[in-house]
Amino acid sequence: MSDQSAASVILLLDDVHPGRAAIAERLAREGYRLLCSAEVPDPLPQTELILCHTRSLNCPDHWQQLVNHAPVIVLTEKRDQEQALIALSAGVSDYLQDPEGSLDLLASLVRRTIEHARLERERASYQHKLEQTNVELQASLKTLQQDQEAGRLVQRQLMPVHPWTLNDLCFDYWSQPMLYLSGDFVDYWSPYPDVVWFYLADVAGHGASSAFVTILLKHLLNRYSLDKEITPACMLGRVNQELITAGLDKHLTIVLCRLNPLTRTLTYSVGAHLPAPIMVVNGQAKSLIGAGMPVGLFPEAHHEDYTCAFPEHAQLCLASDGVLEMIPGDGLDVRQATWLDWVARCEGRIDQLADRLQSAARKWPDDVTLMMLNGC
Missing domain, CATH: 3.40.50.2300 (Response regulator)
Structure with a gap:
C-alpha cells in the first residue's frame, strides 16, 4: 500500500x-x-x-x-x-x-x-503556468521594446547634426548599432571660435546600459570643454574618475580630439581605442600614434596628449572596433592594414566606407561607427 x-x-x-x-x-x-x-x-x-x-x-x-x-x-x-x-x-x-x-x-x-x-x-x-508566464513575458517584451525604441529616439536626438560644417572643416558620421541602442557615440562641437572638440567613444557591452553611459559622457565632455585651458588627456582623467565614482561597472575606449581651426593644430588623447585614428594627406594614409588605458576601469589610469598638424585638404577618420570584425583577413594586423587601405581610397567620403562595410557584412556582430573630418 x-x-x-x-x-x-x-x-x-x-x-x-x-x-x-x-x-x-x-x-x-x-x-x-x-x-x-x-x-x-x-x-x-x-x-x-x-x-x-x-x-x-x-x-x-x-x-x-x-x-x-x-x-x-x-x-x-x-x-x-x-x-x-x-x-x-x-x-x-x-x-x-x-x-x-x-x-x-x-x-x-x-x-x-x-x-x-x-x-x-x-x-x-504546468501548461497553465507556462501560458501565464508566456503572457507575462510577451507583455514584458513589449514594454522592453517600447523602452528600447524610446531610448533609441533619445540617443539619436543627442547625436550631432551631420554633416556639420564649420568654416573650412566638415564633420560627418555613420553608425550601425547591433541592437536598438548603441554603445558607440560620436560628437563634435565648438565652445569657442578657436576650439573644436570631437570624439568617438565605444562603451563596453551593448544595449541600454551602454547607451546611457554615452549620454553621461556627452554631458561630461560638453561641460568640461567650457574650460579653455583643459586638454584631452585631462578631460579623460576627469571622466575616468566620474565613471569609477558612479559605480556603473562600465568602461569605454575613446579617441578625444581638440582642434584649433585657426592654427590647424590637432591635440588628441587615446583611451585604449582601436583602430587608431587615420589621417590622409595627399592620398597617403597613416595611423596616428597614441596609447592609453581604458576610461572608467582603473582609478590610476594615465592618458597622454599627442599633437600634430592637420593640413588643409586632409582627412581624419575615426572608427569603432566593430569595423575590424567586418573586415576579412586573419589577424589584427592584417585587418588594420586593410582598413588603412580602405580609408586611403575613400577620398574622404564616409558613404563609400559605409557601403564597403555593408557589402562585407552578413550580420553585424558589434556596433559599428565611423566619423570623418574633411579639411576643405
Whole structure:
C-alpha cells in the first residue's frame, strides 16, 4: 500500500451486489477510501476516480456527466458489451470485464488510472503556468521594446547634426548599432571660435546600459570643454574618475580630439581605442600614434596628449572596433592594414566606407561607427 493510494477517494457505483462488496474489500486493502452508491449521487462527491458498473447505470447521458467529473473505469459483464461501447464513446478512461473475477487486475488498473490522472493534472497545471508566464513575458517584451525604441529616439536626438560644417572643416558620421541602442557615440562641437572638440567613444557591452553611459559622457565632455585651458588627456582623467565614482561597472575606449581651426593644430588623447585614428594627406594614409588605458576601469589610469598638424585638404577618420570584425583577413594586423587601405581610397567620403562595410557584412556582430573630418 502506498501513501499515494491511501489519499485517494474512489466512488464505486454499483447495485447492492456481492460483487460490489468484493471489489470494495479488495480496494480497501490497497488503502483506497471507497464511497459506494447504487445510483449517481447529486451532487457528485470530490473523488479521484469513479468505478461504474453498467448494471447500475440505465441512462446513457450519465456517462458524460461522470466523465466530466473524474476519470471513469467501466465495469461490465459480457452481456453488457453495448453499454460498455456507449461509455467508451463518452470518453471513459478504461473498462474491465468480469471485475469480480479479476480483482488483482482491477487493483492494478485503478492504480495506473489514478496515477495517469494525477500526471495529467500536473501537466495541465504546468501548461497553465507556462501560458501565464508566456503572457507575462510577451507583455514584458513589449514594454522592453517600447523602452528600447524610446531610448533609441533619445540617443539619436543627442547625436550631432551631420554633416556639420564649420568654416573650412566638415564633420560627418555613420553608425550601425547591433541592437536598438548603441554603445558607440560620436560628437563634435565648438565652445569657442578657436576650439573644436570631437570624439568617438565605444562603451563596453551593448544595449541600454551602454547607451546611457554615452549620454553621461556627452554631458561630461560638453561641460568640461567650457574650460579653455583643459586638454584631452585631462578631460579623460576627469571622466575616468566620474565613471569609477558612479559605480556603473562600465568602461569605454575613446579617441578625444581638440582642434584649433585657426592654427590647424590637432591635440588628441587615446583611451585604449582601436583602430587608431587615420589621417590622409595627399592620398597617403597613416595611423596616428597614441596609447592609453581604458576610461572608467582603473582609478590610476594615465592618458597622454599627442599633437600634430592637420593640413588643409586632409582627412581624419575615426572608427569603432566593430569595423575590424567586418573586415576579412586573419589577424589584427592584417585587418588594420586593410582598413588603412580602405580609408586611403575613400577620398574622404564616409558613404563609400559605409557601403564597403555593408557589402562585407552578413550580420553585424558589434556596433559599428565611423566619423570623418574633411579639411576643405
